[in-house]
Amino acid sequence: MAASGPAIVLVGLMGAGKTAIGRRLAARLGLPFVDADHEIEAAAGMSVAEIFSRLGEKAFRDGERRVIARLLADGPLVLATGGGAFMDNETRALVRARALSVWLRVPLPVLVRRVSGRTDRPLLTGKDPAVVLGELAQRRYPTYAEADIVVDCADEPAEGTTSRVAAAIAAWSPPLKVHVALAERAYDILIGPGLIARAGALAAAVLPRRRVIVIADETVAGLHGAALAKAFDDTGVAHTMLTVPAGEQSKSMVALSDLLGRMTEAGIDRRTGIVAFGGGVVGDLAGFAAAVALRGLPFVQIPTSLLAQVDSSVGGKTGVNLPAGKNLVGAFHQPNLVLCDTSVLATLPMRERRAGYAEIVKYGLIDDAAFFAWCEAHGEALLAGDAETIAEAVRSCCAAKARVVADDERETRADGGRALLNLGHTFGHALEAEVGYDGARLLHGEAVSVGLGLAFALSARLGFCAPDDVARVRAHLAAVGLPADLGMLNRRFSAARLIGHMRKDKKAEAGRLTFILARGIGAAFVSRDVAEEEVAALLADEGCEP
Numbered sequence: 001m002a003a004s005g006p007a008i009v010l011v012g013l014m015g016a017g018k019t020a021i022g023r024r025l026a027a028r029l030g031l032p033f034v035d036a037d038h039e040i041e042a043a044a045g046m047s048v049a050e051i052f053s054r055l056g057e058k059a060f061r062d063g064e065r066r067v068i069a070r071l072l073a074d075g076p077l078v079l080a081t082g083g084g085a086f087m088d089n090e091t092r093a094l095v096r097a098r099a100l101s102v103w104l105r106v107p108l109p110v111l112v113r114r115v116s117g118r119t120d121r122p123l124l125t126g127k128d129p130a131v132v133l134g135e136l137a138q139r140r141y142p143t144y145a146e147a148d149i150v151v152d153c154a155d156e157p158a159e160g161t162t163s164r165v166a167a168a169i170a171a172w173s174p175p176l177k178v179h180v181a182l183a184e185r186a187y188d189i190l191i192g193p194g195l196i197a198r199a200g201a202l203a204a205a206v207l208p209r210r211r212v213i214v215i216a217d218e219t220v221a222g223l224h225g226a227a228l229a230k231a232f233d234d235t236g237v238a239h240t241m242l243t244v245p246a247g248e249q250s251k252s253m254v255a256l257s258d259l260l261g262r263m264t265e266a267g268i269d270r271r272t273g274i275v276a277f278g279g280g281v282v283g284d285l286a287g288f289a290a291a292v293a294l295r296g297l298p299f300v301q302i303p304t305s306l307l308a309q310v311d312s313s314v315g316g317k318t319g320v321n322l323p324a325g326k327n328l329v330g331a332f333h334q335p336n337l338v339l340c341d342t343s344v345l346a347t348l349p350m351r352e353r354r355a356g357y358a359e360i361v362k363y364g365l366i367d368d369a370a371f372f373a374w375c376e377a378h379g380e381a382l383l384a385g386d387a388e389t390i391a392e393a394v395r396s397c398c399a400a401k402a403r404v405v406a407d408d409e410r411e412t413r414a415d416g417g418r419a420l421l422n423l424g425h426t427f428g429h430a431l432e433a434e435v436g437y438d439g440a441r442l443l444h445g446e447a448v449s450v451g452l453g454l455a456f457a458l459s460a461r462l463g464f465c466a467p468d469d470v471a472r473v474r475a476h477l478a479a480v481g482l483p484a485d486l487g488m489l490n491r492r493f494s495a496a497r498l499i500g501h502m503r504k505d506k507k508a509e510a511g512r513l514t515f516i517l518a519r520g521i522g523a524a525f526v527s528r529d530v531a532e533e534e535v536a537a538l539l540a541d542e543g544c545e546p
Contacts, residue, residue, distance in 0.1 A: 007072050007099035008169065009079045011086040011147055013136055014121055015114035016104040017158060018080035024162040026078035036081045039067050048082070052122035057084075065091045072098040083136065087143055096146075096205065100172070102165060103147035108133055110155045142210070142236025146201040148172065176391060178398040180314065181406045185334045189314060189398045191391055193343035196227050196302065199275075200235030203300050206336040207273040210237040212300070213263055215286035216277040217246040220304050223347055228277060228302070239275075240266045244285065248437040248444070251281050251320045253329065259289050273298045273336070279305035279352075280312035280444065284327070287318030291333035301338040305348060306356025306390075307445050309340040310363075310397035315405040315418075321437060325504040326429045332410055340398070342390050353383055354481050355445025358424075358452065360393050363400045365452060365473065366420050369522030371396060372476075379480045416526045422507060423516040423524050424451030430501035434493060442489065449482040450489065458530070458538050459517040469521055486542045495539035495546055499532055 026033035175192035276286035303313035319330020364372025408417030428451030474484035
Protein backbone atom coordinates (compact mmCIF):
# COMPACT_ATOMS: atom_id res chain seq x y z
CA MET A 1 0.00 0.00 0.00
CA ALA A 2 2.80 2.39 0.72
CA ALA A 3 3.59 2.42 -2.98
CA SER A 4 0.61 4.76 -3.45
CA GLY A 5 2.76 7.61 -2.17
CA PRO A 6 5.94 8.43 -0.30
CA ALA A 7 3.91 9.04 2.87
CA ILE A 8 0.45 8.75 4.38
CA VAL A 9 -0.62 11.88 6.25
CA LEU A 10 -3.53 11.75 8.69
CA VAL A 11 -5.48 14.96 9.20
CA GLY A 12 -8.45 15.88 11.37
CA LEU A 13 -9.58 17.75 14.44
CA MET A 14 -8.11 17.14 17.87
CA GLY A 15 -9.51 13.93 19.29
CA ALA A 16 -9.89 12.26 15.90
CA GLY A 17 -7.43 9.57 16.93
CA LYS A 18 -4.69 10.41 14.45
CA THR A 19 -1.93 9.14 16.72
CA ALA A 20 -3.71 5.96 17.84
CA ILE A 21 -4.82 5.11 14.31
CA GLY A 22 -1.48 6.16 12.84
CA ARG A 23 0.53 3.79 15.03
CA ARG A 24 -1.67 0.83 14.15
CA LEU A 25 -1.77 1.71 10.46
CA ALA A 26 2.02 2.04 10.29
CA ALA A 27 2.43 -1.36 11.91
CA ARG A 28 0.11 -2.96 9.34
CA LEU A 29 1.91 -1.32 6.43
CA GLY A 30 5.42 -1.93 7.74
CA LEU A 31 6.20 1.80 7.81
CA PRO A 32 7.62 4.07 10.50
CA PHE A 33 5.13 6.20 12.41
CA VAL A 34 5.81 9.82 13.33
CA ASP A 35 3.68 12.24 15.33
CA ALA A 36 4.35 15.75 13.97
CA ASP A 37 3.59 17.42 17.32
CA HIS A 38 6.16 15.24 19.09
CA GLU A 39 8.75 16.13 16.46
CA ILE A 40 7.97 19.82 16.85
CA GLU A 41 8.33 19.59 20.62
CA ALA A 42 11.66 17.81 20.25
CA ALA A 43 12.94 20.43 17.82
CA ALA A 44 11.78 23.37 19.97
CA GLY A 45 12.68 21.90 23.35
CA MET A 46 9.27 22.77 24.74
CA SER A 47 5.70 21.52 24.58
CA VAL A 48 3.16 22.61 21.97
CA ALA A 49 1.30 24.50 24.69
CA GLU A 50 4.47 26.34 25.66
CA ILE A 51 5.25 27.25 22.04
CA PHE A 52 1.78 28.74 21.67
CA SER A 53 2.09 30.61 24.95
CA ARG A 54 5.59 31.98 24.46
CA LEU A 55 5.88 32.44 20.69
CA GLY A 56 2.32 32.50 19.37
CA GLU A 57 0.49 30.43 16.79
CA LYS A 58 2.26 31.92 13.76
CA ALA A 59 5.66 30.82 15.03
CA PHE A 60 4.26 27.39 15.79
CA ARG A 61 2.83 27.02 12.26
CA ASP A 62 6.11 28.10 10.69
CA GLY A 63 8.00 25.51 12.70
CA GLU A 64 5.35 22.91 12.03
CA ARG A 65 5.68 23.47 8.28
CA ARG A 66 9.45 23.05 8.38
CA VAL A 67 9.19 19.85 10.42
CA ILE A 68 6.57 18.33 8.12
CA ALA A 69 8.65 19.22 5.05
CA ARG A 70 11.65 17.46 6.58
CA LEU A 71 9.64 14.39 7.52
CA LEU A 72 8.03 14.06 4.08
CA ALA A 73 11.48 14.25 2.48
CA ASP A 74 12.71 11.27 4.52
CA GLY A 75 10.77 8.57 2.65
CA PRO A 76 7.62 6.48 3.22
CA LEU A 77 6.01 6.83 6.64
CA VAL A 78 2.70 7.37 8.38
CA LEU A 79 2.48 10.91 9.74
CA ALA A 80 -0.07 12.21 12.22
CA THR A 81 -0.43 15.99 12.02
CA GLY A 82 -1.90 18.54 14.38
CA GLY A 83 -5.43 19.72 13.71
CA GLY A 84 -4.33 23.03 12.21
CA ALA A 85 -1.48 21.79 10.04
CA PHE A 86 -3.59 21.08 6.96
CA MET A 87 -5.12 24.57 7.16
CA ASP A 88 -1.79 26.17 6.24
CA ASN A 89 -1.72 26.71 2.46
CA GLU A 90 1.97 25.92 2.08
CA THR A 91 1.79 22.84 4.29
CA ARG A 92 -1.27 21.59 2.43
CA ALA A 93 0.46 22.06 -0.92
CA LEU A 94 3.45 20.17 0.43
CA VAL A 95 1.27 17.26 1.55
CA ARG A 96 -0.60 17.29 -1.76
CA ALA A 97 2.66 17.02 -3.71
CA ARG A 98 4.42 14.40 -1.60
CA ALA A 99 1.85 12.27 0.20
CA LEU A 100 -1.54 10.63 0.34
CA SER A 101 -3.71 12.57 2.77
CA VAL A 102 -6.47 10.93 4.82
CA TRP A 103 -9.08 12.90 6.77
CA LEU A 104 -10.41 11.10 9.83
CA ARG A 105 -13.90 12.62 10.03
CA VAL A 106 -15.37 11.99 13.50
CA PRO A 107 -18.81 13.11 14.77
CA LEU A 108 -18.52 16.20 16.96
CA PRO A 109 -20.11 14.64 20.08
CA VAL A 110 -17.46 11.91 19.98
CA LEU A 111 -14.69 14.49 19.67
CA VAL A 112 -16.06 16.53 22.56
CA ARG A 113 -16.15 13.49 24.79
CA ARG A 114 -12.59 12.54 23.89
CA VAL A 115 -10.99 15.93 24.54
CA SER A 116 -12.96 17.09 27.57
CA GLY A 117 -10.70 17.57 30.56
CA ARG A 118 -7.45 17.48 28.59
CA THR A 119 -4.93 20.17 29.46
CA ASP A 120 -2.48 19.72 26.57
CA ARG A 121 -4.61 21.50 23.96
CA PRO A 122 -3.83 25.24 23.77
CA LEU A 123 -6.98 26.05 21.83
CA LEU A 124 -9.14 24.60 24.62
CA THR A 125 -7.58 26.46 27.53
CA GLY A 126 -10.37 27.99 29.62
CA LYS A 127 -13.02 27.32 26.97
CA ASP A 128 -16.00 25.03 26.39
CA PRO A 129 -14.75 22.12 24.19
CA ALA A 130 -18.12 21.80 22.45
CA VAL A 131 -18.08 25.46 21.40
CA VAL A 132 -14.42 25.38 20.33
CA LEU A 133 -14.76 22.18 18.33
CA GLY A 134 -17.96 23.38 16.68
CA GLU A 135 -16.24 26.56 15.53
CA LEU A 136 -13.17 24.66 14.36
CA ALA A 137 -15.29 22.19 12.42
CA GLN A 138 -17.15 24.98 10.63
CA ARG A 139 -13.89 26.64 9.69
CA ARG A 140 -11.72 23.62 8.97
CA TYR A 141 -13.98 20.94 7.50
CA PRO A 142 -14.18 22.54 4.03
CA THR A 143 -10.37 22.48 3.87
CA TYR A 144 -10.05 19.00 5.36
CA ALA A 145 -12.33 17.88 2.52
CA GLU A 146 -9.43 18.55 0.15
CA ALA A 147 -7.76 15.40 1.53
CA ASP A 148 -7.33 12.57 -0.96
CA ILE A 149 -9.39 10.17 1.17
CA VAL A 150 -12.16 10.86 3.66
CA VAL A 151 -12.94 8.14 6.22
CA ASP A 152 -16.02 8.54 8.41
CA CYS A 153 -15.04 7.27 11.84
CA ALA A 154 -17.45 5.90 14.43
CA ASP A 155 -17.09 5.71 18.20
CA GLU A 156 -15.41 2.32 18.05
CA PRO A 157 -12.15 0.64 19.07
CA ALA A 158 -9.10 1.96 17.22
CA GLU A 159 -8.53 -1.38 15.51
CA GLY A 160 -11.87 -1.13 13.72
CA THR A 161 -11.19 2.36 12.42
CA THR A 162 -7.68 1.34 11.41
CA SER A 163 -9.11 -1.50 9.31
CA ARG A 164 -11.43 0.90 7.49
CA VAL A 165 -8.64 3.40 6.90
CA ALA A 166 -6.39 0.63 5.55
CA ALA A 167 -9.17 -0.60 3.25
CA ALA A 168 -9.78 2.94 1.94
CA ILE A 169 -6.07 3.37 1.19
CA ALA A 170 -5.92 0.00 -0.56
CA ALA A 171 -8.92 0.91 -2.74
CA TRP A 172 -7.65 4.37 -3.62
CA SER A 173 -6.06 5.00 -6.97
CA PRO A 174 -4.93 8.42 -8.18
CA PRO A 175 -6.48 9.87 -11.32
CA LEU A 176 -4.38 9.82 -14.45
CA LYS A 177 -2.64 13.15 -14.92
CA VAL A 178 -1.50 15.03 -18.01
CA HIS A 179 0.45 18.27 -17.54
CA VAL A 180 0.07 21.09 -20.05
CA ALA A 181 3.40 22.93 -19.91
CA LEU A 182 2.71 26.61 -20.60
CA ALA A 183 5.01 28.37 -18.13
CA GLU A 184 2.89 30.57 -15.87
CA ARG A 185 -0.29 29.28 -17.57
CA ALA A 186 0.56 25.62 -17.02
CA TYR A 187 -2.18 23.35 -15.68
CA ASP A 188 -3.09 19.72 -15.12
CA ILE A 189 -5.68 17.51 -16.76
CA LEU A 190 -6.99 14.86 -14.35
CA ILE A 191 -8.68 11.78 -15.78
CA GLY A 192 -10.62 9.07 -13.98
CA PRO A 193 -13.94 8.09 -12.40
CA GLY A 194 -15.56 10.05 -9.57
CA LEU A 195 -13.86 13.38 -10.20
CA ILE A 196 -17.09 15.39 -10.05
CA ALA A 197 -17.41 14.34 -6.40
CA ARG A 198 -13.89 15.73 -5.84
CA ALA A 199 -14.41 18.88 -7.92
CA GLY A 200 -14.64 21.24 -4.96
CA ALA A 201 -11.43 20.00 -3.38
CA LEU A 202 -9.52 20.00 -6.66
CA ALA A 203 -10.81 23.36 -7.88
CA ALA A 204 -10.19 25.07 -4.52
CA ALA A 205 -6.51 24.24 -4.87
CA VAL A 206 -6.13 26.21 -8.13
CA LEU A 207 -8.65 29.07 -7.82
CA PRO A 208 -7.94 32.40 -6.08
CA ARG A 209 -11.05 32.14 -3.87
CA ARG A 210 -13.82 29.70 -3.00
CA ARG A 211 -16.46 31.23 -5.24
CA VAL A 212 -17.51 29.97 -8.67
CA ILE A 213 -20.14 30.44 -11.34
CA VAL A 214 -20.99 27.10 -12.92
CA ILE A 215 -22.16 27.25 -16.54
CA ALA A 216 -23.92 24.05 -17.59
CA ASP A 217 -26.27 22.96 -20.30
CA GLU A 218 -29.74 22.03 -19.11
CA THR A 219 -29.28 18.31 -19.75
CA VAL A 220 -26.00 18.02 -17.84
CA ALA A 221 -27.36 20.16 -14.99
CA GLY A 222 -30.28 17.75 -14.63
CA LEU A 223 -28.09 14.65 -14.68
CA HIS A 224 -25.06 15.72 -12.65
CA GLY A 225 -25.73 19.19 -11.22
CA ALA A 226 -26.66 17.95 -7.74
CA ALA A 227 -23.44 15.93 -7.45
CA LEU A 228 -21.33 18.94 -8.43
CA ALA A 229 -23.22 21.21 -6.03
CA LYS A 230 -22.57 18.76 -3.18
CA ALA A 231 -18.86 18.67 -4.04
CA PHE A 232 -18.71 22.45 -3.76
CA ASP A 233 -20.82 22.52 -0.59
CA ASP A 234 -18.55 19.95 1.08
CA THR A 235 -15.50 22.13 0.51
CA GLY A 236 -17.06 25.49 1.27
CA VAL A 237 -17.02 26.72 -2.33
CA ALA A 238 -19.84 29.20 -2.89
CA HIS A 239 -21.47 28.46 -6.21
CA THR A 240 -24.17 29.67 -8.56
CA MET A 241 -25.28 27.52 -11.49
CA LEU A 242 -26.36 29.16 -14.75
CA THR A 243 -27.80 26.92 -17.44
CA VAL A 244 -28.01 27.27 -21.22
CA PRO A 245 -29.99 25.15 -23.67
CA ALA A 246 -28.20 22.05 -24.86
CA GLY A 247 -26.96 22.10 -28.45
CA GLU A 248 -24.86 24.10 -30.90
CA GLN A 249 -27.39 26.93 -30.94
CA SER A 250 -26.02 28.07 -27.56
CA LYS A 251 -22.67 28.84 -29.19
CA SER A 252 -23.82 32.23 -30.47
CA MET A 253 -23.23 35.91 -29.79
CA VAL A 254 -26.81 36.19 -28.52
CA ALA A 255 -26.27 33.38 -26.01
CA LEU A 256 -22.91 34.87 -24.99
CA SER A 257 -24.42 38.30 -24.35
CA ASP A 258 -27.23 36.80 -22.29
CA LEU A 259 -24.78 34.71 -20.29
CA LEU A 260 -22.49 37.66 -19.54
CA GLY A 261 -25.49 39.61 -18.31
CA ARG A 262 -26.48 36.81 -15.94
CA MET A 263 -22.91 36.44 -14.72
CA THR A 264 -22.81 40.14 -13.92
CA GLU A 265 -26.12 39.92 -12.06
CA ALA A 266 -24.68 37.04 -10.03
CA GLY A 267 -21.98 39.40 -8.74
CA ILE A 268 -18.77 38.24 -10.39
CA ASP A 269 -15.47 39.87 -9.56
CA ARG A 270 -11.97 39.20 -10.88
CA ARG A 271 -11.39 36.39 -8.38
CA THR A 272 -14.60 34.53 -9.21
CA GLY A 273 -13.94 31.23 -10.96
CA ILE A 274 -15.93 30.14 -14.00
CA VAL A 275 -16.64 26.41 -14.27
CA ALA A 276 -17.66 24.96 -17.64
CA PHE A 277 -19.80 21.88 -16.95
CA GLY A 278 -20.90 20.09 -20.08
CA GLY A 279 -19.80 19.18 -23.57
CA GLY A 280 -17.84 21.10 -26.15
CA VAL A 281 -20.50 23.75 -26.70
CA VAL A 282 -20.57 24.71 -23.03
CA GLY A 283 -16.78 24.56 -22.79
CA ASP A 284 -16.35 26.94 -25.72
CA LEU A 285 -19.11 29.29 -24.59
CA ALA A 286 -18.15 29.38 -20.90
CA GLY A 287 -14.47 29.65 -21.75
CA PHE A 288 -15.09 32.64 -24.01
CA ALA A 289 -17.26 34.25 -21.33
CA ALA A 290 -14.42 33.71 -18.83
CA ALA A 291 -11.95 35.24 -21.30
CA VAL A 292 -13.90 38.47 -21.85
CA ALA A 293 -15.75 39.05 -18.57
CA LEU A 294 -13.84 41.66 -16.54
CA ARG A 295 -10.96 41.11 -19.01
CA GLY A 296 -10.39 37.56 -17.88
CA LEU A 297 -11.54 35.27 -15.06
CA PRO A 298 -10.03 32.03 -13.73
CA PHE A 299 -11.53 29.03 -15.42
CA VAL A 300 -12.04 25.30 -14.79
CA GLN A 301 -13.22 22.81 -17.39
CA ILE A 302 -15.33 19.80 -16.32
CA PRO A 303 -16.14 18.21 -19.70
CA THR A 304 -18.93 15.64 -19.66
CA SER A 305 -18.84 14.37 -23.25
CA LEU A 306 -16.23 12.12 -24.79
CA LEU A 307 -15.53 14.66 -27.51
CA ALA A 308 -14.92 17.44 -24.99
CA GLN A 309 -12.74 15.26 -22.78
CA VAL A 310 -10.41 14.18 -25.57
CA ASP A 311 -10.24 17.45 -27.46
CA SER A 312 -12.16 20.69 -26.98
CA SER A 313 -11.64 21.12 -23.21
CA VAL A 314 -7.85 21.13 -23.60
CA GLY A 315 -5.74 23.87 -25.10
CA GLY A 316 -7.54 27.11 -24.35
CA LYS A 317 -9.46 27.65 -27.59
CA THR A 318 -12.81 29.26 -26.79
CA GLY A 319 -15.41 30.91 -28.96
CA VAL A 320 -18.81 31.09 -30.56
CA ASN A 321 -20.18 30.70 -34.06
CA LEU A 322 -21.43 33.26 -36.53
CA PRO A 323 -23.95 32.58 -39.29
CA ALA A 324 -21.01 32.72 -41.70
CA GLY A 325 -19.05 29.97 -39.99
CA LYS A 326 -17.97 28.09 -36.92
CA ASN A 327 -15.76 29.53 -34.15
CA LEU A 328 -15.24 32.81 -36.00
CA VAL A 329 -15.30 34.82 -32.76
CA GLY A 330 -13.22 33.68 -29.81
CA ALA A 331 -10.12 33.92 -27.69
CA PHE A 332 -7.30 31.81 -26.34
CA HIS A 333 -7.99 31.42 -22.61
CA GLN A 334 -6.28 28.55 -20.83
CA PRO A 335 -8.09 26.83 -17.96
CA ASN A 336 -6.61 26.50 -14.49
CA LEU A 337 -7.62 22.84 -14.38
CA VAL A 338 -9.43 20.22 -16.47
CA LEU A 339 -11.35 17.40 -14.73
CA CYS A 340 -12.30 14.52 -17.03
CA ASP A 341 -14.68 12.36 -14.99
CA THR A 342 -14.90 9.24 -17.12
CA SER A 343 -17.79 7.80 -15.10
CA VAL A 344 -20.23 10.40 -16.49
CA LEU A 345 -19.68 9.09 -20.01
CA ALA A 346 -21.97 6.17 -19.14
CA THR A 347 -24.92 8.57 -19.41
CA LEU A 348 -24.04 9.60 -22.98
CA PRO A 349 -26.24 8.34 -25.79
CA MET A 350 -24.31 6.00 -28.09
CA ARG A 351 -24.57 8.48 -30.95
CA GLU A 352 -22.73 11.15 -28.95
CA ARG A 353 -20.16 8.62 -27.74
CA ARG A 354 -19.42 7.68 -31.35
CA ALA A 355 -19.17 11.35 -32.30
CA GLY A 356 -16.52 11.84 -29.63
CA TYR A 357 -14.67 8.79 -30.86
CA ALA A 358 -14.07 10.50 -34.22
CA GLU A 359 -11.78 12.98 -32.44
CA ILE A 360 -9.90 10.09 -30.82
CA VAL A 361 -9.25 8.52 -34.21
CA LYS A 362 -8.02 11.90 -35.46
CA TYR A 363 -5.03 11.83 -33.10
CA GLY A 364 -3.81 8.56 -34.55
CA LEU A 365 -4.17 9.85 -38.09
CA ILE A 366 -2.22 13.05 -37.41
CA ASP A 367 1.11 11.70 -36.20
CA ASP A 368 0.71 8.39 -34.37
CA ALA A 369 0.08 5.40 -36.61
CA ALA A 370 0.50 3.07 -33.63
CA PHE A 371 -2.35 4.83 -31.83
CA PHE A 372 -4.58 4.44 -34.88
CA ALA A 373 -3.80 0.72 -34.79
CA TRP A 374 -4.73 0.78 -31.09
CA CYS A 375 -8.05 2.36 -32.06
CA GLU A 376 -8.68 -0.39 -34.59
CA ALA A 377 -8.05 -2.97 -31.88
CA HIS A 378 -9.91 -1.28 -29.00
CA GLY A 379 -12.51 1.02 -30.57
CA GLU A 380 -15.42 -1.35 -30.02
CA ALA A 381 -14.48 -1.92 -26.36
CA LEU A 382 -14.23 1.83 -25.83
CA LEU A 383 -17.65 2.47 -27.30
CA ALA A 384 -19.07 -0.42 -25.28
CA GLY A 385 -18.04 1.46 -22.14
CA ASP A 386 -14.91 -0.36 -20.94
CA ALA A 387 -13.63 1.99 -18.20
CA GLU A 388 -9.90 1.31 -18.55
CA THR A 389 -10.01 1.62 -22.33
CA ILE A 390 -11.88 4.92 -22.13
CA ALA A 391 -9.44 6.34 -19.57
CA GLU A 392 -6.42 5.32 -21.64
CA ALA A 393 -7.92 6.87 -24.78
CA VAL A 394 -8.65 10.14 -22.98
CA ARG A 395 -5.16 10.17 -21.46
CA SER A 396 -3.47 9.47 -24.82
CA CYS A 397 -5.42 12.17 -26.64
CA CYS A 398 -4.92 14.76 -23.89
CA ALA A 399 -1.19 13.99 -23.79
CA ALA A 400 -0.94 14.37 -27.56
CA LYS A 401 -2.82 17.66 -27.54
CA ALA A 402 -0.84 18.93 -24.55
CA ARG A 403 2.40 18.40 -26.47
CA VAL A 404 1.07 20.27 -29.48
CA VAL A 405 -0.37 23.13 -27.42
CA ALA A 406 2.85 23.56 -25.43
CA ASP A 407 4.77 23.84 -28.70
CA ASP A 408 2.31 26.06 -30.60
CA GLU A 409 -0.25 27.54 -28.20
CA ARG A 410 -1.76 30.08 -30.59
CA GLU A 411 -1.47 28.15 -33.86
CA THR A 412 1.20 30.38 -35.39
CA ARG A 413 3.73 27.86 -36.66
CA ALA A 414 4.00 27.87 -40.43
CA ASP A 415 5.00 24.19 -40.62
CA GLY A 416 1.80 22.87 -39.06
CA GLY A 417 2.01 22.72 -35.29
CA ARG A 418 -1.39 23.13 -33.69
CA ALA A 419 -3.08 23.53 -37.07
CA LEU A 420 -2.67 19.77 -37.58
CA LEU A 421 -5.35 19.23 -34.94
CA ASN A 422 -7.82 20.48 -37.56
CA LEU A 423 -7.47 17.30 -39.64
CA GLY A 424 -10.92 16.65 -41.10
CA HIS A 425 -12.30 19.94 -39.80
CA THR A 426 -12.23 22.05 -42.98
CA PHE A 427 -14.66 19.62 -44.58
CA GLY A 428 -16.44 18.98 -41.26
CA HIS A 429 -17.11 22.63 -40.47
CA ALA A 430 -18.44 23.18 -43.98
CA LEU A 431 -20.88 20.32 -43.52
CA GLU A 432 -22.01 21.71 -40.16
CA ALA A 433 -22.55 25.16 -41.64
CA GLU A 434 -24.58 23.68 -44.49
CA VAL A 435 -27.01 21.99 -42.09
CA GLY A 436 -27.23 25.12 -39.93
CA TYR A 437 -25.31 23.67 -36.98
CA ASP A 438 -28.28 21.42 -36.29
CA GLY A 439 -27.05 18.66 -34.00
CA ALA A 440 -30.19 16.65 -34.57
CA ARG A 441 -29.11 16.25 -38.19
CA LEU A 442 -25.33 16.24 -37.81
CA LEU A 443 -23.16 16.23 -34.70
CA HIS A 444 -19.72 17.83 -34.76
CA GLY A 445 -17.96 14.48 -34.39
CA GLU A 446 -20.01 12.99 -37.22
CA ALA A 447 -19.01 15.89 -39.46
CA VAL A 448 -15.36 15.38 -38.47
CA SER A 449 -15.65 11.66 -39.23
CA VAL A 450 -16.81 12.40 -42.78
CA GLY A 451 -14.13 15.10 -42.97
CA LEU A 452 -11.40 12.62 -42.05
CA GLY A 453 -12.44 10.37 -44.89
CA LEU A 454 -12.59 13.30 -47.30
CA ALA A 455 -9.17 14.63 -46.18
CA PHE A 456 -7.58 11.26 -46.93
CA ALA A 457 -9.49 10.96 -50.20
CA LEU A 458 -8.22 14.40 -51.25
CA SER A 459 -4.70 13.41 -50.20
CA ALA A 460 -4.89 10.30 -52.36
CA ARG A 461 -6.31 12.25 -55.28
CA LEU A 462 -3.34 14.64 -55.09
CA GLY A 463 -0.89 11.75 -54.89
CA PHE A 464 0.18 12.18 -51.27
CA CYS A 465 -1.09 8.90 -49.86
CA ALA A 466 -2.17 5.51 -51.15
CA PRO A 467 -5.82 4.65 -51.86
CA ASP A 468 -5.39 1.79 -49.37
CA ASP A 469 -4.97 4.37 -46.60
CA VAL A 470 -8.29 5.95 -47.54
CA ALA A 471 -9.98 2.58 -47.51
CA ARG A 472 -8.48 1.67 -44.12
CA VAL A 473 -9.55 4.94 -42.48
CA ARG A 474 -13.07 4.75 -43.83
CA ALA A 475 -13.39 1.07 -42.98
CA HIS A 476 -12.60 1.69 -39.33
CA LEU A 477 -14.94 4.66 -39.03
CA ALA A 478 -17.77 2.69 -40.60
CA ALA A 479 -17.02 -0.37 -38.44
CA VAL A 480 -17.72 1.62 -35.26
CA GLY A 481 -20.90 3.13 -36.65
CA LEU A 482 -19.63 6.53 -37.78
CA PRO A 483 -20.38 8.08 -41.18
CA ALA A 484 -17.25 7.62 -43.27
CA ASP A 485 -18.35 9.38 -46.46
CA LEU A 486 -20.97 11.81 -47.71
CA GLY A 487 -23.22 9.04 -48.91
CA MET A 488 -23.70 7.82 -45.34
CA LEU A 489 -25.28 11.15 -44.37
CA ASN A 490 -28.35 10.43 -46.54
CA ARG A 491 -28.45 13.97 -47.84
CA ARG A 492 -27.51 15.66 -51.09
CA PHE A 493 -24.89 18.40 -50.88
CA SER A 494 -23.78 21.08 -53.32
CA ALA A 495 -20.02 21.22 -53.97
CA ALA A 496 -20.24 24.96 -54.65
CA ARG A 497 -22.02 25.63 -51.37
CA LEU A 498 -19.58 23.53 -49.36
CA ILE A 499 -16.59 25.28 -50.95
CA GLY A 500 -18.27 28.61 -50.20
CA HIS A 501 -18.35 27.67 -46.52
CA MET A 502 -14.68 26.63 -46.70
CA ARG A 503 -13.69 30.06 -48.00
CA LYS A 504 -15.07 31.53 -44.75
CA ASP A 505 -13.25 29.03 -42.57
CA LYS A 506 -10.96 30.72 -40.04
CA LYS A 507 -7.97 28.74 -41.38
CA ALA A 508 -8.30 30.21 -44.86
CA GLU A 509 -5.55 32.70 -45.73
CA ALA A 510 -5.70 35.43 -48.37
CA GLY A 511 -8.64 33.71 -50.01
CA ARG A 512 -6.79 30.38 -50.27
CA LEU A 513 -8.28 27.26 -48.78
CA THR A 514 -6.28 25.51 -46.07
CA PHE A 515 -6.45 21.77 -45.68
CA ILE A 516 -4.77 19.28 -43.38
CA LEU A 517 -3.70 16.48 -45.71
CA ALA A 518 -1.76 13.27 -45.13
CA ARG A 519 1.15 11.39 -46.65
CA GLY A 520 -0.20 8.31 -44.97
CA ILE A 521 -1.70 7.26 -41.65
CA GLY A 522 0.12 9.18 -38.92
CA ALA A 523 1.73 11.64 -41.37
CA ALA A 524 -0.47 14.74 -41.61
CA PHE A 525 0.70 18.10 -42.92
CA VAL A 526 -0.72 21.55 -43.73
CA SER A 527 -1.41 22.51 -47.33
CA ARG A 528 -2.41 26.01 -48.37
CA ASP A 529 -2.24 25.62 -52.13
CA VAL A 530 -4.97 23.12 -53.02
CA ALA A 531 -6.86 24.33 -56.07
CA GLU A 532 -10.61 24.70 -55.61
CA GLU A 533 -11.04 22.73 -58.83
CA GLU A 534 -9.47 19.70 -57.18
CA VAL A 535 -11.79 20.00 -54.20
CA ALA A 536 -14.80 20.38 -56.48
CA ALA A 537 -13.76 17.34 -58.50
CA LEU A 538 -13.37 15.28 -55.32
CA LEU A 539 -16.77 16.34 -54.04
CA ALA A 540 -18.31 15.44 -57.41
CA ASP A 541 -16.72 12.01 -57.18
CA GLU A 542 -18.18 11.69 -53.68
CA GLY A 543 -21.69 12.31 -55.01
CA CYS A 544 -22.13 16.07 -54.55
CA GLU A 545 -24.15 18.15 -56.94
CA PRO A 546 -22.24 20.99 -58.69
